[in-house]
Amino acid sequence: MSTTIDITEETSAVAKGKAPLIATTTYSDGSKGYKKGIAIFDFLLRLGAIVAALAAAGTMGSSEQTLPFFTQFFQFRASYDDLPTFQFFVIAMSIVGGYLVLSLPFSIVLIIRPSAVAPKMLLVALDIVALTLNAAAGGAAAAVVYLAHNGNSSANWLAICQQFGDFCQKVSGAVVASFISAVALVFLVVLSGFALRRH
Amino acid sequence: MSTTIDITEETSAVAKGKAPLIATTTYSDGSKGYKKGIAIFDFLLRLGAIVAALAAAGTMGSSEQTLPFFTQFFQFRASYDDLPTFQFFVIAMSIVGGYLVLSLPFSIVLIIRPSAVAPKMLLVALDIVALTLNAAAGGAAAAVVYLAHNGNSSANWLAICQQFGDFCQKVSGAVVASFISAVALVFLVVLSGFALRRH
Numbered sequence: 001m002s003t004t005i006d007i008t009e010e011t012s013a014v015a016k017g018k019a020p021l022i023a024t025t026t027y028s029d030g031s032k033g034y035k036k037g038i039a040i041f042d043f044l045l046r047l048g049a050i051v052a053a054l055a056a057a058g059t060m061g062s063s064e065q066t067l068p069f070f071t072q073f074f075q076f077r078a079s080y081d082d083l084p085t086f087q088f089f090v091i092a093m094s095i096v097g098g099y100l101v102l103s104l105p106f107s108i109v110l111i112i113r114p115s116a117v118a119p120k121m122l123l124v125a126l127d128i129v130a131l132t133l134n135a136a137a138g139g140a141a142a143a144v145v146y147l148a149h150n151g152n153s154s155a156n157w158l159a160i161c162q163q164f165g166d167f168c169q170k171v172s173g174a175v176v177a178s179f180i181s182a183v184a185l186v187f188l189v190v191l192s193g194f195a196l197r198r199h
Numbered sequence: 200m201s202t203t204i205d206i207t208e209e210t211s212a213v214a215k216g217k218a219p220l221i222a223t224t225t226y227s228d229g230s231k232g233y234k235k236g237i238a239i240f241d242f243l244l245r246l247g248a249i250v251a252a253l254a255a256a257g258t259m260g261s262s263e264q265t266l267p268f269f270t271q272f273f274q275f276r277a278s279y280d281d282l283p284t285f286q287f288f289v290i291a292m293s294i295v296g297g298y299l300v301l302s303l304p305f306s307i308v309l310i311i312r313p314s315a316v317a318p319k320m321l322l323v324a325l326d327i328v329a330l331t332l333n334a335a336a337g338g339a340a341a342a343v344v345y346l347a348h349n350g351n352s353s354a355n356w357l358a359i360c361q362q363f364g365d366f367c368q369k370v371s372g373a374v375v376a377s378f379i380s381a382v383a384l385v386f387l388v389v390l391s392g393f394a395l396r397r398h
Binding site for chain 1: 277281282283284316320323324327328330331332334335336337338339340341342343345346347349351353354355356357359381385388389391392393395396
């Protein structure tokens with residue numbers, strides 16, 4: 001397998017006239033090491049993204065607060081269940097986290113065989129979908145968190161964070177975690193794009 | 200230039216043992232045509248994404264409604280200016296649309312020279328950033344539009360779409376347009392990923 005790749009690298013280097021034939025072995029080895037380096041970095045970034053995505057889903061999923069006072073008919077309680085956007089956030093971030101966990105074996109395959117193309121293509125395509133989902137969920141939750149903090153006088157929506165301070169803090173933390181995971185995914189996709197070049 | 204590429208394709212085909220030397224010219228031509236096809240499709244997708252992104256920004260930016268009744272102190276008026284999320288949406292979608300317009304020359308360069316690598320890398324990296332921005336803006340606006348339509352009883356936020364029906368319709372249209380542009384960008388990025396393979 002590796003011999004075939006060596007020949008490819010060699011001949012294309014010659015064709016481009018970049019290196020004389022004698023130096024090609026070194027060039028090829030460098031390219032392979034470079035690919036392996038990218039694959040290892042991809043794996044580590046993926047681990048970071050998993051932690052961030054699952055932290056976001058978990059923090060949001062466990063966010064609820066019951067106020068210490070209540071009337072005869074009503075108890076004041078806030079939970080992520082009350083806002084459909086936060087439910088969407090939990091589902092979306094769980095999907096992203098679950099996908100990233102399932103993608104780890106493929107990432108390991110790419111460390112062992114840096115030149116395998118099929119798993120790389122699969123990962124890039126699915127990473128892009130995960131990134132889109134993550135960004136949409138993060139943006140949506142951020143918009144609602146902003147409303148919860150500041151309210152909106154035109155629409156006559158009052159801020160609820162004065163009453164539900166702990167709830168708001170947890171929810172904001174979840175949004176920050178989802179942004180971290182989105183940034184990690186952007187780097188993952190850009191990195192995979194560079195690794196797809198057969199260089 | 201084209202001769203150099205032909206040699207590269209030829210020799211790598213030989214190295215992989217996929218085709219005998221005599222058949223390589225055909226193979227090489229097919230690969231080049233395939234890349235040119237991807238580049239043309241990329242250009243068309245980009246045009247579609249531009250229309251969708253600018254339509255989203257324009258629709259949202261022009262959305263306002265003044266109710267035909269008013270009190271002595273207050274006139275009932277809704278505009279995208281009133282909600283910071285919608286302001287962010289207009290800015291983000293304008294950036295995405297503007298970037299896509301500026302990327303057209305690069306896309307044309309790739310139609311003329313399907314094997315140029317530098318503009319392809321640049322486009323992929325910036326497309327990914329544009330996609331993230333687009334998805335976040337779309338998600339955020341969708342969350343607020345949902346609240347405007349349905350309100351939220353737990354947070355005591357009332358739906359405003361009963362009063363501001365036209366406003367809500369325009370805003371919802373803008374969100375749909377931004378989702379169309381996001382889907383176009385996903386295809387663009389996946390396509391560029393495939394085109395980056397030197398095959």
